[in-house]
Structure formats: C-alpha cells, structure tokens
Amino acid sequence: MLTKERQQSGDWLATLTCRSEQETKRCYWQLKLCRPREEKAEAAVALPKRHLYSWSEDDRQKRLAYLRQHTGHRLEQIAATRLQAEKLKKNLEGFIGSVEIPVGIAGPLLIKGQFAAGTFYAPMATSEGALVASMSRGASAITQSGGATAQVIGQRMMRVPRFEFRSVRDCRTFCAWAEDYLTEIRAVVGLHSRYARLTQLTPRVIGNAVHLAFVYHTADAAGQNMTTTCTWQACQWILAHLPPSLAPQRYILESNLSSDKKTSWGSFAQGRGTQVIAEATLSEAACRAQLRIAPAQLVEAFHGFCEGSVAAGMTGLNINTANAIAAMFTALGQDIACSHESSLSQLQMRLTPEGNVYCSITLPALIIGTVGGGTNLPDQAECLAMLGCQGENGSQRLAEIIAAFCLALDISTLSALASDEFAKSHETLGRQRGKGHTGKGISDPLIHCFHHARYTPAWGSRPPVEIAPARWQGNQSSILTTLSPNTTILPIGIFAYRLQRDDGTHAEVIVKNKPQTSAIASLMASLAAGCTPTILEHLERWLPYSEFSHAREREMAIVTQTDPAFTRHMPTLYGTYEDGKHSVIIEELLQHEPMLNSISRGLRWQPAHINAALKGITEVHARWYREPDALQTRFQHIVIPDEQQIAGMVPLWQEIADFSHRTYPALFNTSMLHHWLSCAETSAAQWREISSLPRTLVHNDFSTRNIALRQENQRLCCWDWELATVHVPQRDLAELLTYTLTETATKQEVMRHVEFHRQQLANQLGTPVHAQEWYRGYCLALRDYGLRRLSFYLMLHHVNPQPWFPPILKTWARLVELTQHRF
CATH class of the missing domain: 3.90.770.10 (3-hydroxy-3-methylglutaryl-coenzyme A Reductase; Chain A, domain 2)
Incomplete structure (x- = not known):
C-alpha cells in the first residue's frame, strides 16, 4: 500500500514499479479514488477537445478563463479587443484577443x-x-x-508537388504525359477558382522524382491558399487519369521547391508573387x-x-x-x-x-x-x-x-x-534621448544652467536647491525651436521642470533654449529645398533681411525688459542664462489658463476672448507707439527691411504661390492665387505706405499658438517674442483674426474687432486714432502678413504637414477678399 503522504505528494510512479502486478492494480485504484482535489478541479474546467474550432464570444471567454486559472495572469489587455470572434473563422483558431501595435x-x-x-x-x-x-x-x-x-x-505564385517513380525513364514519360494534358489540367483548375489562372506547368526531374511546378496568376489575391486548393484538385485528377503502368510510388502536395515563406535564389532569379x-x-x-x-x-x-x-x-x-x-x-x-x-x-x-x-x-x-x-x-x-x-x-x-x-x-x-x-x-528617436518636452533625459549641461542663471526678483537671487522634471502637455511650443537642428552643446528645445527654493517653496517652469540664427537658416533652407530649387535660391538671398535673423537674441532683450506695460502680459520671468553660445530663458509654466493651446484642444475663440487679447496687446502697442527709432536703439537685433529689399522678395513669393497652386490646387485655389499675386506685385509700394504710418513694437507672431488668458481676470498672457519687430500695431490684429475667425467671416464681424482695437489704443494713448487711416493700416498689414509669414507656413506645410494651417490660409484669403472694395 502507498502511504497517504506519498499519495498526496504524487510520488507514486516509482512506488508502483516496485510492486507486484496484483498489488500494483490495487494501488492504482486506490490512487484513482484518492487523487488530489486540485486535479479534479482541473478536469472540471478543462477545455473541450475542439476548443480551437469554436468562434463564439462565449467560447473566447471560456478560453480566457482557462488561461487565467492555469497561468495566474489576468490577460486584461489582450482580452480587451474590438474584433468580433464570429468573424474570424478564416483568420485563426483559439481566438482570445488581440495585440495592439502602434x-x-x-x-x-x-x-x-x-x-x-x-x-x-x-x-x-x-x-x-x-x-x-x-x-x-x-x-x-x-x-x-x-x-x-x-x-x-x-506576377507568379507557385505550388510544386512531388511525384516519385521507379526510374528516371518513368519520370520523363510522366513529364511528357503532363505536357500533353495541360489543357485538361487547366480546365480542372478553372473549376475550383474564378481568379487563379494556370500559366505554366514546368517539370523538374531530380533523381527518380518529378517536381511539377504549377505556376499561377492570382489576380488581386496573394494566392497561397488558392493555389494550394487548385493544385491539390489538379493532382487528384492526374492521379486518377494516369495509366496504371505510370502510377507514382509516392506523392506529396508540396516539395519545398516553391520556397513558400523562405528566401531562395530561385525566388530572386525567377520571381515569386x-x-x-x-x-x-x-x-x-x-x-x-x-x-x-x-x-x-x-x-x-x-x-x-x-x-x-x-x-x-x-x-x-x-x-x-x-x-x-x-x-x-x-x-x-x-x-x-x-x-x-x-x-x-x-x-x-x-x-x-x-x-x-x-x-x-x-x-x-x-x-x-x-x-x-x-x-x-x-x-x-x-x-x-x-x-x-x-x-x-x-x-x-x-x-x-x-x-x-x-x-x-x-x-x-x-x-x-x-x-x-x-x-x-x-x-x-529610437531611444528618446533628443528633444523632448517633459524634462526627462535632459543632459547635465542644461541642469548646469539653473545653477549659473541670473534670476529675477520673481524667483529670488539664490539658485534652486532641488530640480526635477515636471509634468507638461507641451502647450508652449515653438515651430522654430521644434524643427531647427541642434547645433549647440545644450539641447535645443522647451523643457519643463519643478524647482524648489531653500525655504521649501517651489515653482514649475519651462526652460527655453532657442536655436541660433544659423540653425534657423538651415531649417528655412531645408523647407525651401523641399519645395523647389528655385524657391531655395530666392530664399537664401532673402533670409538676412527677415525677422528670422538673430531671433533668440531679440527675444532675450525683449523679455528681460521691466516695463509694466509689457511684463503684465507675459509669463513670469524667473531667470536667464547666457554664455555667448546659448541664450536660455526660465519662465513660468502655464498649465490651466483659458484658451491655452486652443488649436490642439479644438477650442474656438469667442468675440470676448479676441477682444481680451486685443486689449492686452494694445498696452504694449501704446508703450512704443510712434517710436520706431527708439525701438531699434533699444532692441538692436530688430530687423526692418527697406522698400528695395521688399521688392527683391517678390520673386520668392511668386514662386511659392505658383508651386502651392500646382501642388495643392484645392487649398491654394485660383482665387487665392489671384489675391496673393496681387499682394506681391504691389508689396514694395505697400511697404512704403506702411513705413509712413505710426509704428510700434509688435509681437509679430500673435497667434493662438502663443497666447492665452489668465484664469483670474482674463488678462492676456503672451510668449515667444523672438520674431518681434517694428510694424503698424494692426499687424498683430491681422494675424490674430486669421487664427480666430473662419473662412465664413462677415464684414461686420471683422469691423467690430478692428474698431475695438482702434478704440483701445486711443484710450491708452489719450488721443484720437484716425479711423480711416487705421483701417488702411489693417488692410496693408493683412497683406504683408500673408506674404511674409504665410509663405513660410506654405513651405512648412508641404514638407511637414500642419493640420492647423489650411483653415488659417482660407481665413486669410477671406479677410483679404472682404477688404477688396475699400482697399
């Protein structure tokens, strides 16, 4: 007899081998009655023998339950599938779920x-x-x-059955027979597929065997299953109709000569599929x-x-x-x-x-x-x-x-x-060690900036005692920063951190390391080359006179000014770092402000939001109104082209328009082409007129990508000042309207915002602003914005499609159309 302990331990096989036959039988029945409960439970949940060939949702759940019990894993991700079990009969057996691949x-x-x-x-x-x-x-x-x-x-799909005979002579006789009956074999194939067409029947004799290659054309199907069925049916016909004296000794449907799912020189040389x-x-x-x-x-x-x-x-x-x-x-x-x-x-x-x-x-x-x-x-x-x-x-x-x-x-x-x-x-890209927006994986030199930065009173004079990555959705993005190549030691990009002071207080900040002029020039050249060589040739002559030159130096000078009219409407500046090669800005991380990142969030700006933004930017416009010379002295990196330079840019804008119309006729349609070329042809004269109007410091990138409203009082908050320049204040108005209105905008809708901006400026200045002159300035600024900024976006959109851009381009064309009869 087996002891109870040995029965429960399962060590019974060795014991049985040591018993006599009669005692072994007695032990067997004792074991059958005393098997552990776990094995009974296993039998109770065992899958049916044909579980692989059941495709209902109930059967899928049974398989999952079985696997969960016997593997100890929940398999929740695999089980969460959108596929319907009943529709997978031709795809696989034993269906339990799906694996998601990006x-x-x-x-x-x-x-x-x-x-x-x-x-x-x-x-x-x-x-x-x-x-x-x-x-x-x-x-x-x-x-x-x-x-x-x-x-x-x-196209050719193959299946190569093998027929083995008594001798090579029988092999050659069989080859001749198959050639004689090719028409009949093709007819058999035709009975079993509407799409497979037998194009060749090529025998190859190896020893006493014939490898008979069935070569098909399979239309729009890959054809492996189709040709398998057709070849099997044809082989059954061959075996039934061969003379008894020529009956093969052995037959197999595939001899591996077709190289199915295998790399071979035959497939490379002759073709397969x-x-x-x-x-x-x-x-x-x-x-x-x-x-x-x-x-x-x-x-x-x-x-x-x-x-x-x-x-x-x-x-x-x-x-x-x-x-x-x-x-x-x-x-x-x-x-x-x-x-x-x-x-x-x-x-x-x-x-x-x-x-x-x-x-x-x-x-x-x-x-x-x-x-x-x-x-x-x-x-x-x-x-x-x-x-x-x-x-x-x-x-x-x-x-x-x-x-x-x-x-x-x-x-x-x-x-x-x-x-x-x-x-x-x-x-x-593969190891995620490059540009990022979370602060993770940033190199030590960037951390070094925090310890050597020049801090503003908003932070305090002492460096932070603790620096850690911060959670961030990347809502203060910059096209130039994101796309420009990194040509510096410090990583180019915008990164989020959580800083802690020695008194325990903390602040969440973004660190902005903007690209050098040479990197931006490389980006612009890459975009132009992605369109046509002619555009690249024109662009290289134009770049030195554009606002893209010395952009990061300009932003550093502007954001470090302390004038309340400006600082009220920008993120809190905590510090800066400069070493001759880098210009790093440390400023407030915006997270929950209304209308923040509105483009990617699908938020529509309402009239009240638009006017709140205009009211805020008007304070900046009023501070430097009618002082273009003082601005250029104060901010030395501001670039203002003259009339002759504007005239030299006309071929570039014309080439971009022609390329865009040919490449994207639905987006850059004939009507838009007409507006664009009209603006280009008169651009020099329009620039002369702009230069005669009252000008000021403008943001020059005043889009919903770069602005939000403060939660507590709906006050404007505006960032990314690297493209700021001297222009009429209506330049910021024109850009904002292209982002916030639609291609169905009405004249009345536009004029309400134009008038609001004018009245706000008059209130800030304490003097009237002439309405007709103001509207004229808006019309000129709208056209200039289209040529000098949307031309850049057209190149960008071609090389790296931007989903937010087409609606903006269409709105611009609509706004230009609304100004036609008064321009």
Whole structure:
C-alpha cells in the first residue's frame, strides 16, 4: 500500500514499479479514488477537445478563463479587443484577443506608377523608433526630385508537388504525359477558382522524382491558399487519369521547391508573387537639403555596401527593406510570415552625368494581396482603403506603393550611415534621448544652467536647491525651436521642470533654449529645398533681411525688459542664462489658463476672448507707439527691411504661390492665387505706405499658438517674442483674426474687432486714432502678413504637414477678399 503522504505528494510512479502486478492494480485504484482535489478541479474546467474550432464570444471567454486559472495572469489587455470572434473563422483558431501595435504614417511620397499615381502616405505598424521618420525623409527627397516611377513587371505564385517513380525513364514519360494534358489540367483548375489562372506547368526531374511546378496568376489575391486548393484538385485528377503502368510510388502536395515563406535564389532569379520595380533620380539639391549628403558620397557608400554584401554571400542587395516590408505588411493585413521572402530586393545607385543620383529597387518576390486573409480585418481594411488599394488592380497598386516606400527607406538609411547620422537618429528617436518636452533625459549641461542663471526678483537671487522634471502637455511650443537642428552643446528645445527654493517653496517652469540664427537658416533652407530649387535660391538671398535673423537674441532683450506695460502680459520671468553660445530663458509654466493651446484642444475663440487679447496687446502697442527709432536703439537685433529689399522678395513669393497652386490646387485655389499675386506685385509700394504710418513694437507672431488668458481676470498672457519687430500695431490684429475667425467671416464681424482695437489704443494713448487711416493700416498689414509669414507656413506645410494651417490660409484669403472694395 502507498502511504497517504506519498499519495498526496504524487510520488507514486516509482512506488508502483516496485510492486507486484496484483498489488500494483490495487494501488492504482486506490490512487484513482484518492487523487488530489486540485486535479479534479482541473478536469472540471478543462477545455473541450475542439476548443480551437469554436468562434463564439462565449467560447473566447471560456478560453480566457482557462488561461487565467492555469497561468495566474489576468490577460486584461489582450482580452480587451474590438474584433468580433464570429468573424474570424478564416483568420485563426483559439481566438482570445488581440495585440495592439502602434501605427505611424510615413510620407508624403509622390509616385508616378502604372497603377499608383499621386501622393501617398504609408501606414507603418512598428515599435521601432526612427523608422517612420527615416522613411519620410527619403520620401521627401524623392518627392522634391520629381517623384518615384514604379511599375509591376509580373506576377507568379507557385505550388510544386512531388511525384516519385521507379526510374528516371518513368519520370520523363510522366513529364511528357503532363505536357500533353495541360489543357485538361487547366480546365480542372478553372473549376475550383474564378481568379487563379494556370500559366505554366514546368517539370523538374531530380533523381527518380518529378517536381511539377504549377505556376499561377492570382489576380488581386496573394494566392497561397488558392493555389494550394487548385493544385491539390489538379493532382487528384492526374492521379486518377494516369495509366496504371505510370502510377507514382509516392506523392506529396508540396516539395519545398516553391520556397513558400523562405528566401531562395530561385525566388530572386525567377520571381515569386509580384515582381515590381521603383526608381527615382535624386537631385543634388534634394541630396544636400533633405539627406544632408553630397550625391557622390551617397553613391560611394552604396559601393561599400556592394562590397560587404558580396563578401557575406547575400542574395540580392538592400539596406533595410525588411523594415518597410514588415511594418507595411502588418498594417495592411498581409501575411507577415512572407516578409522574409518579400524582402528580397536589388538596390541600384549610380551618378548621372548631371551630378544627380539614379536609384532603383527591384522586388522580385513580393507576396501581397488586397483580397482575402488579413485584408478583411477592420483596421487593415481601413489602411488599404486609405491607399486606394481595394477593388480591381488593387494588388498591383499596392505593389508599386510598397516598392516606392522601400526605395525611400533604403535611400534615407544609406544616407544616414554615410553621413554618420544613423546612430544619432536612433539616439534621438529610437531611444528618446533628443528633444523632448517633459524634462526627462535632459543632459547635465542644461541642469548646469539653473545653477549659473541670473534670476529675477520673481524667483529670488539664490539658485534652486532641488530640480526635477515636471509634468507638461507641451502647450508652449515653438515651430522654430521644434524643427531647427541642434547645433549647440545644450539641447535645443522647451523643457519643463519643478524647482524648489531653500525655504521649501517651489515653482514649475519651462526652460527655453532657442536655436541660433544659423540653425534657423538651415531649417528655412531645408523647407525651401523641399519645395523647389528655385524657391531655395530666392530664399537664401532673402533670409538676412527677415525677422528670422538673430531671433533668440531679440527675444532675450525683449523679455528681460521691466516695463509694466509689457511684463503684465507675459509669463513670469524667473531667470536667464547666457554664455555667448546659448541664450536660455526660465519662465513660468502655464498649465490651466483659458484658451491655452486652443488649436490642439479644438477650442474656438469667442468675440470676448479676441477682444481680451486685443486689449492686452494694445498696452504694449501704446508703450512704443510712434517710436520706431527708439525701438531699434533699444532692441538692436530688430530687423526692418527697406522698400528695395521688399521688392527683391517678390520673386520668392511668386514662386511659392505658383508651386502651392500646382501642388495643392484645392487649398491654394485660383482665387487665392489671384489675391496673393496681387499682394506681391504691389508689396514694395505697400511697404512704403506702411513705413509712413505710426509704428510700434509688435509681437509679430500673435497667434493662438502663443497666447492665452489668465484664469483670474482674463488678462492676456503672451510668449515667444523672438520674431518681434517694428510694424503698424494692426499687424498683430491681422494675424490674430486669421487664427480666430473662419473662412465664413462677415464684414461686420471683422469691423467690430478692428474698431475695438482702434478704440483701445486711443484710450491708452489719450488721443484720437484716425479711423480711416487705421483701417488702411489693417488692410496693408493683412497683406504683408500673408506674404511674409504665410509663405513660410506654405513651405512648412508641404514638407511637414500642419493640420492647423489650411483653415488659417482660407481665413486669410477671406479677410483679404472682404477688404477688396475699400482697399
């Protein structure tokens, strides 16, 4: 007999082996009656044998309950799925939930293909940092160079059954027989699929076996399942109709000669799935502006990759096609297991006689489809629809899009490696060590600023005793700061901190390290080059006379003034740090002020909000009204172009208008083009008139991105003064109205705000302000704002689309239209 302890411990197998047969039987039945309760409980909740093949929601919950009990994990995230169990019968078995993968959008990329023609954005399902950004950079370089050409050159899906015979002679007899009955075999295939078309039946004799390759065209389906069914049916017909003397000894449906889901030289050389080629010629301007590399340097790096690829014995040559394939396959419902063979590719690069770079990529084995499989899942179907890849020829269209984006990624990655930016970009994006808005991961030199800053009375003279990152939603953003390259030791950006004094009190602040003039110039040149070389050429002549020159020095001088008319309407300044190379501002972190970050929060400014902002900025306007010379003496970095310089900018504005109208005809329509060109042609004369009107210090970036209202009294709070300049006060009025009104604004609505601003200025000055002259100044300022600021936003929107910009442009055109009959 087994002891009770040994029964409960489960150590009964060894005991049984030491007993006689009769005693063993007796012990077995004792064990069966005395099994631990836990095993009975397990049997009670055991899944049914066919649990994999049940697709109801109840069955899914049973599987989850079973797993929770036996693994000890709740699986709450996996279980929280939007997918419906009943609709997944063709996709998987044993359904319990789904895993969410982040999807980024890469592009825009201009493609001129046989089936894909237009500008495309690629959905990328990936968790690898820097991948989407790199692909987008390559797409920008291609688009700036005129786009990519793509074309499908073939499609073939294979299934290769193996027939084993007694001898090689029987093999050859079978090959001849199969050739004679090709028509009948095709007819059998046609009975079992409307889409699969048998194009070839190619035998290959290996020893005493025939590997009979069935080669199909599968329309818009990837075709693995389709060809499996058709080939099996055809083989059944062959086996039934072969002469008895030719009956094979063995038969198997697939011999692995088709290389299904495997990389092989055969797939590379002969093609499998869809064969597609994408090509582009990168201009020298695009190489230098977008890829930050010379054409010859890019091609030289390519030759180095060829050397390494040959030495490694690689099949084909590419930089990282697999990244693009895997991410797009996941987002678009393709068979991810096929990403291995689909990544087979051949990259080509060479210099042209003109000094440009010809690039092409050939994908010989792209296994894709736009019907069946995962393409029916709701998220993946939505991504396919976004690309226009549903319906007839959807598969060919998708192939051309994928090939073009693979080319974009390879171009960008190779450029990053050649210019030694590859690791740096992964540090910045993949490991989140670059610009940020939370204060996390900031380098020690930035902390150093707090200990050597010059503090204002608002903080006190002593440095903080404790410095910690602060929570922040990034609501005091700056386009120039965010997009400009970092060319300094300290990180460029806007960062949030919580500072504590030695008395225990604390303050939440933002630290603003603005870019140098050279970094802003590089940004502007990059935006211009992303449009056309001609725009870049004009821009380089214009930049020294723009408000973008010496912007950070100007802001430092302005925000450190102590005039109450100014300080009442800006965030509290706590301190500054300057060392000759850096200009760092430490000021109040705004969190809960009304209308803060209204664009991203979708808040609409009401008339009372607009007038509150105008009332506040009028105090600043009144302080320096009619004192342009004193302003230039006080703030030496203010840049005021003269009439001749304004006239020299006209070709730039005309070129931007022409490019925008051609590229975005729905946004920059014919009516807007007319308004714009009219403003450009008369800009010099208008500037002469502006210079004759009373001018003052204006914010010159007075948009809802840079202003809010104080919670307690609705007083204006305005930041980011780096673009401040000398202008008519209506310049700030014109910009604010384009952000707060809509394209359906009425004349009465506009005039109420124009009049309110005028009356507020008159009240501040204590003297009348002429109404007709004031309105004339508003009309002139509106036109000048469009040319000199919206031109920058048009370039920015093309290279880096800004969702807030199109409504502003349309409102500007509406406001200009409302002034036409009185201008």
